[in-house]
Amino acid sequence: MKEMKFSPLFWPIKFKKEYISVLDETELPAKVTHLKIYNYRQAALAIKNMKTRSVGQVILVLYTFLLVYQQNKGKKSLQSKLEKTAAAFNCARPTLSFKYLTDMVLGWHKSQLPLDKAIYSFLNSLEEKRVEQARQIAAIVKNGDTILTHCNISGLLPLAGSFCRRQNKDINFYVTETRPYLQGARLTAWELSRVGFAVTVICDNMVAQVMKEKKISKVVVGADNLARNGDVANKVGTFQIALLAKEFKIPFYAVCPPPSAAKTGKEIKIEVRPEKELLIWQGKRIAPKKAKGYYPAFDITPYDLITGHIFLEI
Amino acid sequence: MKEMKFSPLFWPIKFKKEYISVLDETELPAKVTHLKIYNYRQAALAIKNMKTRSVGQVILVLYTFLLVYQQNKGKKSLQSKLEKTAAAFNCARPTLSFKYLTDMVLGWHKSQLPLDKAIYSFLNSLEEKRVEQARQIAAIVKNGDTILTHCNISGLLPLAGSFCRRQNKDINFYVTETRPYLQGARLTAWELSRVGFAVTVICDNMVAQVMKEKKISKVVVGADNLARNGDVANKVGTFQIALLAKEFKIPFYAVCPPPSAAKTGKEIKIEVRPEKELLIWQGKRIAPKKAKGYYPAFDITPYDLITGHIFLEI
Numbered sequence: 001m002k003e004m005k006f007s008p009l010f011w012p013i014k015f016k017k018e019y020i021s022v023l024d025e026t027e028l029p030a031k032v033t034h035l036k037i038y039n040y041r042q043a044a045l046a047i048k049n050m051k052t053r054s055v056g057q058v059i060l061v062l063y064t065f066l067l068v069y070q071q072n073k074g075k076k077s078l079q080s081k082l083e084k085t086a087a088a089f090n091c092a093r094p095t096l097s098f099k100y101l102t103d104m105v106l107g108w109h110k111s112q113l114p115l116d117k118a119i120y121s122f123l124n125s126l127e128e129k130r131v132e133q134a135r136q137i138a139a140i141v142k143n144g145d146t147i148l149t150h151c152n153i154s155g156l157l158p159l160a161g162s163f164c165r166r167q168n169k170d171i172n173f174y175v176t177e178t179r180p181y182l183q184g185a186r187l188t189a190w191e192l193s194r195v196g197f198a199v200t201v202i203c204d205n206m207v208a209q210v211m212k213e214k215k216i217s218k219v220v221v222g223a224d225n226l227a228r229n230g231d232v233a234n235k236v237g238t239f240q241i242a243l244l245a246k247e248f249k250i251p252f253y254a255v256c257p258p259p260s261a262a263k264t265g266k267e268i269k270i271e272v273r274p275e276k277e278l279l280i281w282q283g284k285r286i287a288p289k290k291a292k293g294y295y296p297a298f299d300i301t302p303y304d305l306i307t308g309h310i311f312l313e314i
Numbered sequence: 315m316k317e318m319k320f321s322p323l324f325w326p327i328k329f330k331k332e333y334i335s336v337l338d339e340t341e342l343p344a345k346v347t348h349l350k351i352y353n354y355r356q357a358a359l360a361i362k363n364m365k366t367r368s369v370g371q372v373i374l375v376l377y378t379f380l381l382v383y384q385q386n387k388g389k390k391s392l393q394s395k396l397e398k399t400a401a402a403f404n405c406a407r408p409t410l411s412f413k414y415l416t417d418m419v420l421g422w423h424k425s426q427l428p429l430d431k432a433i434y435s436f437l438n439s440l441e442e443k444r445v446e447q448a449r450q451i452a453a454i455v456k457n458g459d460t461i462l463t464h465c466n467i468s469g470l471l472p473l474a475g476s477f478c479r480r481q482n483k484d485i486n487f488y489v490t491e492t493r494p495y496l497q498g499a500r501l502t503a504w505e506l507s508r509v510g511f512a513v514t515v516i517c518d519n520m521v522a523q524v525m526k527e528k529k530i531s532k533v534v535v536g537a538d539n540l541a542r543n544g545d546v547a548n549k550v551g552t553f554q555i556a557l558l559a560k561e562f563k564i565p566f567y568a569v570c571p572p573p574s575a576a577k578t579g580k581e582i583k584i585e586v587r588p589e590k591e592l593l594i595w596q597g598k599r600i601a602p603k604k605a606k607g608y609y610p611a612f613d614i615t616p617y618d619l620i621t622g623h624i625f626l627e628i
Binding site for chain 1: 343344464488489490491492493494496500504507508512513514515516517518520522523524526527550551553557558561584592593595596598599601604605609610613
C-alpha cells in the first residue's frame with residue numbers, strides 16, 4: 001500500500017506516548033492544526049465540539065483508553081479510570097453509538113487481556129478493513145462516473161479514487177457543502193482535490209437541480225450509525241438526498257460502520273445541536289436576533305432507499 | 315390599510331425626484347442601508363449584483379424608466395435613451411423576464427401615453443394586486459399552520475400573516491436559510507420576526523427531516539418566472555422542496571408573478587452565477603482553491619408538484 005496516497009483524514013489521530021494528537025477538522029482547509037489531548041475529559045470535549053468526527057472519533061476513543069491505561073497501569077485506580085473514560089464517551093453525542101466501543105474495551109480488561117495489545121490489534125484491523133471498504137467502493141464505480149457525496153467519509157473516497165485510477169476508471173466528484181459545518185466544502189473537497197480529483201462544490205439546495213441536469217451518476221455517502229435492519233443515521237441532509245436519488249433513479253450507496261444495537265432507525269436518537277451553530281457564521285449572526293434556529297444534526301435513511309450498503313466487518 | 319404593518323421589503327424602492335432609493339438587501343439584517351441610483355446603468359448593475367430582487371426589481375425597472383423620462387422629456391434623445399434602458403434590463407438576469415416589462419413601457423411610449431402617468435398607474439395597480447395576493451395567501455392558511463418557505467417573497471408573508479391575525483388564525487414559520495445568499499435567514503426571518511411572528515431558521519439540508527418530524531403543514535414559496543403551463547422558476551432549492559413536499563403529502567403553494575412568454579418551464583433559461591458567490595463567504599474561501607463551484611441560481615418546479623398557484627393579475 002506504500003504507493004497509495006492516504007488522505008490525512010483517513011487516520012486523523014496519532015498516539016504520541018504522553019498525549020494524543022488530533023487533526024483539528026474545524027480549522028480545515030484554511031489551517032492544518034493539531035490538538036494535544038492529555039486525558040479523557042479533553043478527548044470527550046474534542047468529540048462534543050466536533051474537532052474530530054467519523055472514524056476519528058473511534059480512533060480517539062481507543063487511543064484515550066490506551067493513554068488512561070498507560071497512565072494508571074498497575075495502580076488501583078485503573079478500573080475506575082477506565083469506567084470514567086467509558087462514561088464520558090457514552091454521553092458525548094446522542095446519535096453515535098460509542099457504547100459498543102467502550103463496552104468492548106471494558107470487556108477486554110475484564111477478561112484480563114493486556115489492554116495495550118488489544119487496542120493496537122483492534123486499530124490495525126480497523127485500518128485494514130477500511131482499506132478493504134475503499135476497495136469495495138471502487139468496485140461499484142464505473143469509468144466515467146460522477147459521484148455525489150455529502151459531508152465526509154474520512155479519507156475513504158480519495159482512497160477509493162486511487163483504486164479506480166489503478167483500474168483505469170476515470171471519475172469525478174460533486175460535493176454538497178454540508179451546512180452548517182461545511183464538512184463537504186472544507187474536508188471532502190479538500191482531501192479529494194489535493195490528490196488530483198476534479199471536485200465541484202454545490203450548496204445543499206442544488207441537489208435536485210444537478211440530478212435533473214444529469215450531472216450525477218451515483219451517490220456515495222457515509223453513515224454514523226447502522227441499525228440491524230439496514231437503516232442508517234448520517235449527517236442531516238442524507239435522507240433528502242436519498243429521496244431525490246430515488247426520484248431520479250440514481251443508485252445510492254451507504255458506507256457503514258459496524259452495526260449498532262439499534263434494531264431499526266427508529267431506535268436511533270437524533271442529536272439536536274445548539275442553534276448558534278447554524279445562526280452564527282464566523283462570529284457574525286446570519287439571522288435576526290428574534291429568529292430561532294433548529295439543528296437536528298443527523299437524519300435516518302431507511303434501508304429501502306439504499307441501493308447497496310458497504311459494510312465494515314470487524 | 316393604514317393599520318397594517320408593511321415589511322420594508324414589500325416596497326423596497328422609492329422614487330426621489332432626482333434619484334431612486336434602493337434598500338440594499340445584501341446588507342440585511344445587520345444594516346439597513348439605501349443605494350442612490352441616478353441612471354439606468356446603475357439600476358441594471360444593482361439588479362445584476364442582487365442589491366434588490368423579486369418585486370424590487372420590477373419596481374426599480376419602472377422607476378428607472380420614469381427617471382430617464384424625466385431627464386429627457388422633450389429632448390430628441392428620449393426614444394433612444396428609453397431603448398437603451400430596456401436593453402440594459404433585458405440582459406441583466408437570464409431567468410427573469412424583464413422583457414415583458416420593458417416592452418410594455420416602450421409600448422406605452424409608442425402609443426403616446428404620458429409615460430409618467432402610465433408608470434404611476436401601473437405601480438399603483440401592482441401595489442393593490444400584491445395586497446390582494448397576500449389576502450389570497452391568508453385564505454389558504456388554517457389556524458395552527460406552520461408554513462415552510464424558501465428564499466423571500468418581498469413582504470407578502472408578513473402581510474399575509476397580518477391578515478391571518480385579523481382572522482384569529484395563529485400561524486408560525488420555518489424558513490430555509492437559502493444558501494448562498496441567505497435570503498431566508500437574512501430577509502424572510504427578519505421581516506417576519508420584526509412584526510412578531512415565530513420564525514425558525516433551518517439549513518437547506520434539513521427540509522426532509524423537519525417534514526418527517528411533522529413540523530410543517532404547508533409550503534409557500536415565491537416564483538420569479540411563471541410559464542404559461544403553470545411551471546415556475548424560483549430560487550434554486552424550490553424544486554427539491556416541492557419533491558419532498560409531495561413525498562410527505564404536504565400542500566405546496568407558489569406565489570406567482572404575471573405569466574411570462576415561456577410556454578413551459580423548459581423554455582426558461584437557468585441563470586448560472588459566478589462560483590465565487592458560493593465558494594467565498596464573508597471574504598473567506600470555504601473550499602480549497604483547487605475545487606470548483608457550480609451555482610445554478612434557479613430551478614424549475616413543474617406545475618404538477620404545485621397544489622395551488624397564487625396568481626398576480628395585472
